Amino acid sequence: MRILVMNPNTTASMTASIRAIAEASASPGTEILATEPLWGPESIEGHFEGYLSAAAVLDRLTTIDVPFDALVMAGFGEPGREGAQEVLDGPVLDIxxxxxxxxxxxxxxxxxxxxxxxxxxxxxxxxxxxxxxxxxxxxxxxxxxxxxxxxxxxxxxxxxxxxxxxxxxxxxxxxxxxxxxxxxxxxxxxxxxxxxxxxxGVAAAVKFAEACHELGLSTSKVRSFAGPRPKTIGSWPLSTHLRDAR
The missing domain is CATH 3.40.50.12500 (Rossmann fold)
Structure with missing residues (x-):
């Protein structure tokens, strides 16, 4: 299986550390992808930065062009997990x-x-x-x-x-x-x-993600985490508009 591990801040060195523990915890045959948002705060230390990060993470998920089976969100209690559960089919794990x-x-x-x-x-x-x-x-x-x-x-x-x-x-x-x-x-x-x-938490989330995958389990879509209703969202995804403006 393939697990995407998302560092919610934009500090690449922290992504590397998170990737290392995820890879060390993964079972043979599990591939770890690790990334961070394309924009947003370098660290999250408060509600303001947390909500910015949530939007940046959801934006980043729209730019990932490699399929993955589960998402591990590597911020401790970060906002945005529920949004990811709506837009993804696979399980979403919060550390x-x-x-x-x-x-x-x-x-x-x-x-x-x-x-x-x-x-x-x-x-x-x-x-x-x-x-x-x-x-x-x-x-x-x-x-x-x-x-x-x-x-x-x-x-x-x-x-x-x-x-x-x-x-x-x-x-x-x-x-x-x-x-x-x-x-x-x-x-x-x-x-x-x-x-x-x-x-x-990263190691624990990787093992829970593997367990969900092996058991064929994912987020329920019948109510709380049903996919977003089709509608126009202005300037979304934001990263595309930022890139085009440069």
Whole structure:
């Protein structure tokens, strides 16, 4: 099968990191394609950038000329997933929901380590909407911005471990979820330091995508995620108009 992994921001180096963990997690015979939007914010740290990213991701999906069987959206709780479910026939997996679902198979409660404190309410809202917040012990922030995660890997690992330790010791979390696509690949170091399961959302989403494909399952189209009704949408897709204007 072929899985498209979509980094919701435009930072190519982060796409490369996400691609690496996706490829390492994929089964033999699974091909990973990884990309990012053609326009939009370089990182997502708030509602404004999140909604811009959602539009940019949906725009990018209209330009992909290679068929794929499933989409993994590699932003932790990003908006736009439901739109992708409407326009695509294959399953669409969000790494926040996949990480939480996987974590709940491994312990009574889970905690999420994320970037800035302003991301905490957004992640909580996403988990609440998905019906996954009840078993979340807490969402805690490292204080590192999304782009800062790549600046000094040693500092990032220490910050994630320190934050995760508080989730375990103070909030009684039994499993840790890495709450940002930019943290992809850190799960082994964090788990070794703390002695608890650590779930990388990209890896979890890849495995869920493979399971859906092997079971012949996809998004229900009978109601909530039926395809968009035919109508005129001005200047859409936006990337085509931007290209023609140059």
């Amino acid at each position: 926040a929901e996949c990480a939480a679902q996987m974590a709940m198979l491994l312990g009574h409660s889970y905690g999420v380590v994320t970037t800035l404190d302003r991301a905490v309410p957004q992640i909580e809202d996403r988990l609440r909407t998905a019906g996954l917040l009840q078993r979340c012990a807490s969402v805690r922030a490292t204080g590192l911005g999304v782009l800062e995660l790549e600046e000094d890997p040693e500092v990032t690992v220490k910050a994630v471990i320190a934050t995760a330790r508080r989730l375990i010791e103070e909030d009684r979390a039994e499993v840790i979820c890495l709450g940002c696509g930019g943290m992809a690949g850190l799960q082994e170091k964090v788990s070794a330091a703390l002695g608890v399961p650590v779930v990388d």
